[in-house]
Amino acid sequence: MVIQQKIKQWLEENKQRGVRILQQLVQEGSTRGNESSAQAVIIEKCRKLGLTLDIWEIGKEALIKHPAFSSDRKDFSGNPNVVATLKGTGGGRSLILNGHIDVVPEGDRNDWEHDPFSGRIEDGKLYGRGSTDMKGGTVSLLLAMEAIISLDIKLKGDVIFQSVIEEESGGAGTLAAVLRGYKADGAIIPEPTNMKIFPKQQGSMWFRITVKGRSAHGGTRYEGVNAIEKAMIVMSKLQDLEKARNLKITDPLYSKIPIPIPINIGKINSGEWPSSVPDIAVIEGRMGVAPDEDMKSAERELEFCMKKVAEKDDWLKKNPPQVEWFGGRWIPGNLEENHPLMSVLSESYEAVKGKQPVVEASPWGTDGGILSRIGDTPVVVFGPGVTEAAHDVNEYISIQEVFHAAEIIALAIMEWCGTGSDRHN
């Protein structure tokens, strides 16, 4: 039996165990600050696989002071990063397999059909916050490694599995892993690409815009200045800026993406009292950054836009909106399409799926930017799950795709790292 058949058969035979670990991971709802229980599931699994474990709390001075560090989290204690290495026999290319364990908040629970952390299975789908983004992908990685180990396949290059925190808030977990010395000849991040291969990833960064008003009694609201009304002007200008920025994107990899680099207004808070005129409005959002764009120049573009909006309004001229860049910050990724890692992954895909993969640019940022630009590690993003389900209510993942991804990644690992048979046979 050829090796690919053995992998397929092993995955088939271990389907229930694979689904069970995904279910456990989803049930340990690892929102920010609560990652430890899900990491414990990962640690137990890696220990059983006999991997060399490295478990540490991030947050050392070298991380906090790094120019690419961007986080508003004060305390990382109790929620460690996990790296588990499968040491190769030598002479092969090394590969990082990177997944993040943190999940975004579940949103309005009433909108969920079932408990957001149920891990419920129905019609071949597993439901719950984090199933698609990206515990499904992480399980694909674990299954790929377990299949290789169980089938006693010896790899030449090292495989470095990483389960990091903080991806959803700017990548401090992956940055910490890079600073701890983890680099490799290539990396796969199985974010939910819907099985497409993304050599380029949109970067992004969070902004906060504070708009001032002047409070007054609502009954004489004309004596005050409503911060919400002024925020509406600001938000409408952000919509214009998004349009203008996206008109400039000509990369054919983005041709099927309606808004290649969106500006998402994710949050607004203003006012304390229905019958008072609110004196402050705070808008928070996420600005997409093009793969070849400099983060700083994107910042300046938004700041300039706010200066322009202020010029056209007497109140805003005297009280210009204040722009801050805080929290999440994802450096864009920009791998050349003819990189060897691209062909290895594409060929593995074709071997399993019997057709060519779709190659696109990712519409969202990942930790790939940090791995590639800071860690000098070429990165491809490829994984099961559909982007539409990520961050949405009733998030789910197709169980079959988790196993297909595992099979493809297993083949890619063997091809990339090289197998012992090349040496010993």
Next chain:
Amino acid sequence: MVIQQKIKQWLEENKQRGVRILQQLVQEGSTRGNESSAQAVIIEKCRKLGLTLDIWEIGKEALIKHPAFSSDRKDFSGNPNVVATLKGTGGGRSLILNGHIDVVPEGDRNDWEHDPFSGRIEDGKLYGRGSTDMKGGTVSLLLAMEAIISLDIKLKGDVIFQSVIEEESGGAGTLAAVLRGYKADGAIIPEPTNMKIFPKQQGSMWFRITVKGRSAHGGTRYEGVNAIEKAMIVMSKLQDLEKARNLKITDPLYSKIPIPIPINIGKINSGEWPSSVPDIAVIEGRMGVAPDEDMKSAERELEFCMKKVAEKDDWLKKNPPQVEWFGGRWIPGNLEENHPLMSVLSESYEAVKGKQPVVEASPWGTDGGILSRIGDTPVVVFGPGVTEAAHDVNEYISIQEVFHAAEIIALAIMEWCGTGSDRHN
């Protein structure tokens, strides 16, 4: 010495004591749920004046089930209503003097030059949240009564002083006083009218509009529907509705008011995460109601407007904005301009100020609507303090106006209730 001179002289001699009690009241910051310490100051004062005290916790079933009751407060315990009666000798008209003890929140403390509850005095002004709205007016009432009592003037009609809670949240305190049986032949509410006389008061009510979206990852925001963007459409429609409603106001009493019945958007909250598309936005605000308008028909007008906005947007058509009427609700007041209470107050004003008072319609709701429509008590709103300062940062009141108002109200009390001299001399 004529009685007016004696009142003026007494007020002059007792200026420091009067200022001190106002300062104490402001320092006891009586935001909602924290009214008890300020009420304790009132109780001590009324006890010293020898008034008959009635102190009770509101919230009985008859109140909660009353059609005019409107409050989202669950617990009224520990923060009583206070009514203190100066019994007349008989044969005169009774008068309610009504002030509310609750104050709105202080807002962003950083915008205040000094502690919002300092009670600091500078250039004849006393500063702090509640100074104008309406502890200054309450002190005018107390001073007027104390002057009359100290000068041993016997009144024929009863004077019923009320220090109520919950005015800023819909008048449950005054409604409770009405239901407890307190009615009179007339009432003065010294809200900050800037010494103008308001026979008519704008009513108002709070609304909450819930706008649905569909969450998604911010990087593929086109897969979701941003509740904030939809809320912007809703808010812009509310601005149009405000314009349309105010064009219909032709009462000459409102001729100098830029927006006679404003729709104030006081609050918006949406989103939990900068890089998620928010799935719900909640707008809260205050809708002004014209003196002769029916509350229910005003409600229907806003609800109809939301139906119209939904028709023009595919998403809103399927997910129409939900309108709720909650919390604050102030019935408008509509006293005829030739009511005897109007002439009594106008003449007292002229006697003190040497000129005719300005008569206007109030741009905001007061407890006057409940007193008049539910309590059958004719109400005039007249007091020291400028509306612009109410609910604003650095709220202040002119100390001189507090004393002028006290003098005018003292004369009005004597004229309205009748003095013992009519009987005994």
